[in-house]
Amino acid sequence: MKKVTVKHLTNKFKLGIFWGESILKDKYITVKDISRPALELAGYDAYYPKKRIQVLGKTELTFLASLDRAVQKERFKNLLLESVPCIILTRGFKPTNDMLDLAAKSQIPILGTDRTTTDFIALSTDLLDRDLAPTKTIHGVLVDIYGVGVLIKGQSGIGKSETALELIKRGHRLVSDDAVELRGIRERAIVGAAPKVLEHLLEIRGVGLINVVSLFGTGCVRSQKTVDLVINLEHWDEKKSYERLGLDRHFFTVLGVDIEMHTIPVAPGRNLAIIMEIAAMNHRAKKLGTNTPEDFTNNLNALIKGDEK
Structure with missing residues (x-):
């Protein structure tokens, strides 16, 4: 306790x-x-x-x-x-x-x-x-993208920090790299922050630790952010069927809270930073009432019923 x-x-x-x-x-x-x-x-x-x-x-x-x-x-x-x-x-x-x-x-x-x-x-x-909030530290990167707190997960070396660096260069803000301290707060929300020793630091393999504030300025970091979306990176598996329309919803559960999660396959030529920007904007659009997969399905069903008549 x-x-x-x-x-x-x-x-x-x-x-x-x-x-x-x-x-x-x-x-x-x-x-x-x-x-x-x-x-x-x-x-x-x-x-x-x-x-x-x-x-x-x-x-x-x-x-x-x-x-x-x-x-x-x-x-x-x-x-x-x-x-x-x-x-x-x-x-x-x-x-x-x-x-x-x-x-x-x-x-x-x-x-x-x-x-x-x-x-x-x-x-x-x-x-x-x-x-007094329950806490848990997990391996990952937390970034603020267009006001959406995105927790990037995935095995070591898959490109989480490099993607975060690209997002910072595109004007988004880093909360924590490598380890994220999560706290459960009111209304079943999860807030993430960096451990003190890792504040403002980003690890780039082959280069080492960099101080984001020193290189990009104070506007590129924030001390904490509510986790709104989880992006799980994994190596592309040709035998696996990945989400195409976005109708199926998946969640990452931490401290008793379910957070929407997308699994993004990593392969040469895929721009992960842009994909995460789109995922964040799409998440925000859903909160505002726009659900493109559902709209597409409804329109398609209406079209099929019209043809049947």
């Missing part, structure tokens, strides 16, 4: 520390969702999400302050379960002495931010989405 320390969150957003500075590095966040307790403060805690960060804003703290002091202490104490990573107060609110005493007894950090509750939840959710 991936986890993030409360100290990391504190440093990232420069949170104020009301109590628990010495234990921040020992408190872990394992769930990306954020809780804003409401029913729990009203006394109903049957479904309290105790593994989440608990955020208290103006509404929650004002309601809590309206209660009798003994009830306040009881309701706040019920939030301080052992598995709760931390309590965060927004909008510059400060904890009461009772809150601090209860937090110390329960060993739950209390932190604060001047941000609004909505802004802080949005920012922290985005951070945790990235840091």
Whole structure:
């Protein structure tokens, strides 16, 4: 299970520390969702999400302050379960002495931010989405072609990096060469990036490593990109039947997400860069509602039915 320390969150957003500075590095966040307790403060805690960060804003703290002091202490104490990573107060609110005493007894950090509750939840959710996302590193090249993230796969030496170089020369952008770090994020999407040691580097056999930024400029790279399409390169097999019309759909599954995949046979004389540009444009056209293979099939069927009549 991936986890993030409360100290990391504190440093990232420069949170104020009301109590628990010495234990921040020992408190872990394992769930990306954020809780804003409401029913729990009203006394109903049957479904309290105790593994989440608990955020208290103006509404929650004002309601809590309206209660009798003994009830306040009881309701706040019920939030301080052992598995709760931390309590965060927004909008510059400060904890009461009772809150601090209860937090110390329960060993739950209390932190604060001047941000609004909505802004802080949005920012922290985005951070945790990235840091807690399932990851996998695979062999391949990731390129941004016309805004479409294309992951190029294939056996070593088949020409993935050389194709990426040609695409860069044609104005497209490199994300990663040789190894691609993939992360599963919201809405079943996969985002790819380069490992730190390989950022902006491209390996060309016979030449060696080149720095794409140094040779082509910063406009030819990007730090990450959603993987929209997978191109699998393989040596041309005369005995194999390759897709002609594009009616059959194939997918590459990674981290539980199915991504559309085309298998492109490699043979002398084939311009792989142009083929990938066309594949990317065709993929984007399909997203906009234009499906040429289906249109062709429908038109052909209509023509055949017309002849039969």
